[in-house]
Structures are given as structure tokens and as C-alpha cells.
Amino acid sequence: MDPSPRSGCAINAAVEVLGDPWSLIVLRDIMFGNRRHFRELIAHSEEGIATNILASRLKQLVAAGLLSRDDARRGQRVTYSLTEAGIQVLPIMVALGNWGLAHRDGEPRLRVRAALLRDGGPELVAAMMDELRELHLGIPRPDPDTPRPSKQLQAAYQTAMRDATGGLSDGDS
Amino acid sequence: MDPSPRSGCAINAAVEVLGDPWSLIVLRDIMFGNRRHFRELIAHSEEGIATNILASRLKQLVAAGLLSRDDARRGQRVTYSLTEAGIQVLPIMVALGNWGLAHRDGEPRLRVRAALLRDGGPELVAAMMDELRELHLGIPRPDPDTPRPSKQLQAAYQTAMRDATGGLSDGDS
């Protein structure tokens, strides 16, 4: 599936796995949208990924060690989880979000999360990674008394929605 | 060339421009290898980019506002420069490099830079961006007494080379 080490550069190594639009989009939806199942990813996809592309990307990401796949029997619901390597893609997502925020425009609705994540600084990113470890790896958060970052993000998102529109329902997990 | 705003998400906006292996590789070579001309990019490419691909990517990156192109007369040497938006891709490169360093292996020779950039922290990244502004935009560095980060990187690279091999000449830049 992927016999292509074009060079030994660290950036190139990352690019070989992540330098593909759909891989990043899939990871984003799993991270921020908490999608864990094939059809969940298909159904809520903002960008409209096709089933064959999703299938191939999931396979690649599992092979690359960014996702794990619980091997349920055929026909049953399969759960995809982030591995530690997958969770550590979060800082890259944040960097991409910051750049997009600064140099591209987009729907304010969808910019809120990126803005919050930018303003939260490295601490929020670290906290978010802890939450992902809890969700995907079953590792308890180091300080469980802190509110979950996802709650903050969701609250900010809904505030922004209420301000912008008449107040539609959540729209995204 | 690129009429595809698939969604208004900030991450997606970045991915539409940068979510392509070759675009990132080209930007990396311009940033870290200080390549400014077409044939320079072709000749020193670790990964062996083809001329048609390079041409199309340069065109895209200029159109997207990450690069500028000085319009010399036909047949003359054209210089590509990073714009401010292009320079601000550096943190993404660093994030990618960190990830590659942690989760992929590669030639030690090429890992040195990424490691140094990781260990230098946000200050080194900021200093590096200042140096890129000097090189590409002609904006003087805020503290010109500081040694240029590129010198640090190059020194570390050569030390690593000397340690690893018999001591070949620079190999890059």
C-alpha cells in the first residue's frame, strides 16, 4: 500500500503520511467531530468524501499506525480509534487551523473552533490531547477536575451560532 | 486552477492549499534550502520532483499567495520569494517535522535540522521567520546582533555530518 520513502527527511516522512487532503480531513473529523465509525464519517462529512476514498484512507491510516481498528466480525460495527501517534497529529491540525484562520476566509461558524484553539495556547492543546487519550485509549486524564476542553469548544461554538443565526441546533456533535 | 472551497473550515482551507505532498516539499526546499530558482529546485530535490509538477505547483503557490514571482523578461532567471503568508507556513513545517521525528525514522543526517528546530522552541521559530522576512521580503531583522538561525542549523548539521561520516562537504544550501 505504501512502499514510498522518497527521502529520509523528517518533514518528508510526515508528508508521506499526512500530505494528502483526505487523510487530514478524516483525522480532523475523528479528532474534533468524535466520529468513530465508517458511516458516521460518511454521513457528517462537510466536504463529501466518497466511500471508496474513505475506505482506502482508513486502511492507510491504520497501516501507518495513526488509527487502530477494533476487529469486530464482518457486518458488525467497527470502531476506529486514534493511536498515540494519531493523537500527536493534533498540533499539526492546530498549526494548519491557525494558518487558515489568518490567511483564508471561511464560514465564521466553522472558524470559531480554530480561533479558540489558537487562543487557548499550548495548554489547551495539551489538555485536548489528554482528552483524546481518554476517549480513544482509555487513559484517564491527569487532572479530572478540569472541565473537558471539548465542552469549552462546544460552548463557544454554540454561543457563536446563537450570535450569528437565530440559533439552530448543534449541527455537529 | 483551484476553484474548490469544499468547506469553510479553517483546517480545510489550509488543506486545500497545503494538503498536497509536492506543495509542502517545494515550500520546505525554499524555506530550509534557500532555493529561489526553478532549476535550483529541480537540481537539488531530494525527492526528485518532475519539471511539470514543479511548474504547476509554483503556479498554484503563487496564485494562492504563498509565493511571489519576480517577472523578469522571458529566458531570464526568475526568482521566487516567500510572501508573509508563505513564511507563516513555517510553524506547520515545524509541527510536521516534530511528528516525523517522533513517529518515523529517517536518515540521521536529515533529522538534525528538525531536532534542532524542535529543541529551539517558539523563539527559534520566530527568529527563523524573521530571517526569512529578511531574505525574501527585505525586512531587516529586529535584532541584527543575534546570529542568524540558519547559521546555527548549518553548524549543527555539519557537526552531525562530521560525527557520522568522515566529513563530507556541506551537501545542501
Added chain:
DNA sequence: AAAAGTGATTGCAAAATGCAAGCACTTAGA
């Protein structure tokens, strides 16, 4: 037994890629 839901695979047209060759032009050297 039927219907709905699961993660995919298949067929096919369109687009992107990779490779070698060539092009129109300018500059440097004899």
C-alpha cells in the same frame, strides 16, 4: 421473513502523476 444498517468493493470516466523530450528565449565565451 423483511427491512435497515454495517464496512466495504467494483466499474468506469475523468483527472493527476511521472517521465523524457523539446521549446523559446537570454547570457557567456571564443
Added chain:
DNA sequence: TCTAAGTGCTTGCATTTTGCAATCACTTTT
């Protein structure tokens, strides 16, 4: 002036990847 080398591309063309709709084999629910 003639030649050679250097400039940034463009062109063909075979191969691969993508995108889209339909379908499949299987499980669960009704």
C-alpha cells in the same frame, strides 16, 4: 558572430489515482 550553455517552462503519452454511483456480503432490528 557563431556556439554552447543556461533560463523557465510546455508537450506527449503511458500509468496511476480520483470521484461517483451502484452493489455486495454480512448482521441486527422489526
